[in-house]
Amino acid sequence: MMDARDSTGTAGQLPVAGARSHGRAGASRLGSLLRTAAFLVLTLAVLFAGGFGWFANKVSHLTTPANPAKADAIIVLTGGQSRLDAAMELLASGKGERLLISGVHPSASRRQLQVATGGDKKLFSCCVDIDRAALDTIGNAEESAKWVESHAYGTVILVTNNYHMPRSLLEMGRLLHGAKLEPYPVVNANLENGGWLTKPEALRVLFTEYNKYLLALARGIVPMKPTPDGLALAETAAGG
Template sequence: MTPASQEPEPGQVKRRRRLRRALRASAILALGLATCFVAGFGLFASHVSQMDTPADLAKADAIIVLTGGQSRLDAAMHLLETGKGERLLISGVHPSTSREQLQNALGSNSPLFACCVDIDRAALDTIGNAEESAKWVNEHAYENIILVTNNYHMPRSLLEMGRLLQDAQLHPYPVVNSKLDDGKWLTKPHALRVLFTEYNKYLAAWLRGPVRVRLLPFS
């Protein structure tokens, strides 16, 4: 028989029970959050990988392209040249890049580049892109905007743009460099890494606050 002096006091028993319950609840919460995180990544990656560049797009007031790849710039310039927008903003151009260098990189001798292309060199990231784009849109009183960026970057771009352009309608124009549908992103380490990094950035942007984005159909 255990001596009474060695038996835990009632208060100690209660504290241990509370601690066990707290640990159990924390473990369940952590598991639930991890499950939601992984499931959310799967949905995000699946959504992005199924995006496709529209074959045709309704005409808008203007076009905004976020720098980050030659294919984005080429796509935006093509939209301008085919009359899908009256004016183009290239947002996030490096400060040392001249207008002539940018025009040469695009291989454009079109008079449209001289008259209808504006360059933003102030934006350093997606938040900056949204801020500078909003200034440009408000200055010209545009209402319908075609937004050009890579497919993996489109969800976060729409979030940031939507915070400041709530009265404008956005036409997403995702540029797809490589098809990753049917789960192909799972077998490509580079694509998986890009998607995972972008997913974390998207979550951070989403957690910064609610946003309302007005989207128009692709055609």
């Protein structure tokens, strides 16, 4: 027969054993969650790095067309003298009927632009339109869409730098539903064969643009719009 001491001692040990078992189970679950989180973070990091490699490789292989097909119009996004020069050359060679310079600083006059581009004064006067409302690539797309629609253009040559072209086509393509875009990338530096890896400034520009490109892709899933304080959800059509 078990005496009172044996009974009391066994009963006193049961809660301790149960607590230890519960603690081991909790630690096991925590460890599993941490391993899962670490795996997800590693997977995202690999995807991010792989995506950047794809983006940089794609951009570095973009070349300026030697003789692009004629289009109805030309749009150039401001951001560098080489873009403007290329666009004016296309207009002068008859590759488009009119040219829209999108994103011009409000203080810049037509005369200043004409002198800066070195374009023919008569050609600039008759066939160049200026957009001063756009402040970024999203604005470029919005103002360009209005211009294309107002003139009922069917094909448009888009001029911008090679690193900026993927995001520009993405933003423009969302709004220019009735027009075909023909990219005309301007290349300022040879980045082929991994050249961007040995040029810190090129690497910085590509990495920055890659992140902006990812944000542009995300906007296609969760519509966002820029505000003075950052980004905010864009109003849906149903919401007015």
